[in-house]
Amino acid sequence: MAKAAGGGPDNKPSGKGAASRNTSRGAASSKKPASGKAGSPNEDVDAALVEEAPPSWKNAWPFFAAAGFVGLVVLAIVLSSISRPAEERVSDDARVQYAINDLYTAKNGPNYAEYRANTCEADLNKPGFPAEAQFVAENQASLDKNGHIEIPEITDLVVDGDRATAKVHWHYKNTPDDKQVVETTVIRENGEWKVCSS
Template sequence: MAKSAGDRDRSTSQGRRGEPTAPAAPTRRSWKEMWPFLVALGIIVVVALGIGISYLIRPADDRMNTEAHIQHAVNDAYTARNELDYAAYRGAMCAAELGSDTFPDEATFVDDNRISFEENGQIVIPEIADITVTGDRATAQVHWHFDEKPDQEQVTNVVVVREDGDWKVCTS
């Protein structure tokens, strides 16, 4: 006579005499079986530490590409205007710009930007695009608007030049 599925299940859980058997005791694994996993974990930790140390040793400026340096230079100039920080503004501008007759003195810079800030709010730069680098000279399109007039976005072509290893904003 054929056994049903239920009968088969019962027969496998019983001993020879039809008595239920105790579940099998779990086998203990040896530390030797875990050795490959421990080695892999050790390698991962060493690699992660190497990457972390290299980031601590190398300055952030060294890790940035040229386009990122240019974006930072443009952003520094606009941020200085927002913060009425004349020293930072001068630091973001090229030597030709600083030597120009039209470059503002501190009082003019602060007054002009304070008036603009009171009327329009801060300058917001949602995007710096179309960066083209030719040697130590680059151009970028700066998309900007005032925070109180977001619907009046403007695009300004900005020239950035490398002087003594740093990128600086220049009008020409």
């Protein structure tokens, strides 16, 4: 049986004819359409993709500007909070509790200067207010015998202008079941809260 010219056993092209056909096909696919003539849709899409410039950082400047603005606002808030004195960032309730805690911490020291710093002027001027030697001796003896004073809670805290009242719940470390409750008055003097006996 005769085979078709230029064909192989399965009628596949072979020899010079096949080569010339493959070459001509490759050449045809690599040719660009002549100017003024429309190419195939695929060639138009490929050309558009090649001609489109890659994104530039200049196109993103609005995003960077917005991010920078938000960053500046956050920074301004943080700096404003940090630059304010600590006293302005704390409520009166918290300041009253700090004054009470500082007074008892001074007893635990014993630290006479801290004790005086957290005591109101009226108490400091009373005839029975202890001198430093007496304060240190009495509180050191209590510390040796009973351990530190511990304050598990301060309750019923009421601030009324420059005066506050609270109930201080405390006990010695060595006798945790012997709980004490002391009605405490705290007054504001020259902008600072001080513990007062009345």
